[in-house]
Amino acid sequence: MEPLLELKNISHAYHTKGGETSALSNLSFQVFPGEFLAIIGPSGCGKTTILSIIAGLIPAESGEVLFKGKPMPKQNKELGYMLQKDQLFEWRSIYKNVTLGIELQRKKDPESLSQVKKMLKEYGLEPFANARPSELSGGMRQRAALIRTLAVNPELLLLDEPFSALDYQTRLSVCDDIASIIKKENKTAILVTHDLSEAISVADRVIVLSSRPATVRRIVPISVSIPDRTPMRTRNAPEFKDYFNLLWKELNHHE
Ligand code: ADP
Ligand code: MG
16 A cells, blocks of 8 residues: 655754754654554654654755655645644634634635534534633533544644643543544544553554654554454553553663
């Protein structure tokens, strides 16, 4: 199968008055269509930098990013980016928030609008369409942010620690929700997280990064022997503990 996304020997450093910070060093990996990839690594190792480079927000100093085998276009409408903070605007209703992306892309056609309404209904936000973001729980807000991202129909989703601002309990259920929505909508996703359990529970493969400058330390395919895999069921799978220990050791360099 052809990869949807390919990073080839990406290196990047930030140059500031205080000096040079090397963030990524010779980083290469592939993401396949329909795959859910998780990237874990120590704080400050360069995870957000990777997503920023994929999204074209910063140009890599060296290396190549290929999307469907071609150099990544500057403004790729097939990419959706979701951040830790949900970035909902308080002065807009939830409906006006989730339609913001298609409004900006001038795609507010009947088809896109009915798709958005369908998602609001399916994912339990229809009764809150006219509410303001502050009237919603943290989990509902993240769902709204995901619907806004999905509304422009991106093929690849970039998720930068989207659950880390939520409390533990909410985080488990929202992570479950969001992962199943992404699967259901048949998207390819890259989830950056520092939470090992989260990575194992949602991902098909986990990339473990070294500390800064980030390079690929190990790629671990996750396969659990339970039917109808969901994040919550995966947490209860017998293999979960082994993956956890393996990734823990990789992150902490215990050979
Ligand atoms: P992570 O997301 O894994 O926590 P980042 O990709 O945000 O890491 O950052 C990697 C390193 O690059 C960090 O040491 C950070 O301080 C530095 N860095 C990130 N953004 C900038 C920037 N705009 N200017 C200078 N240094 C930066
Ligand atoms: Mg980050």
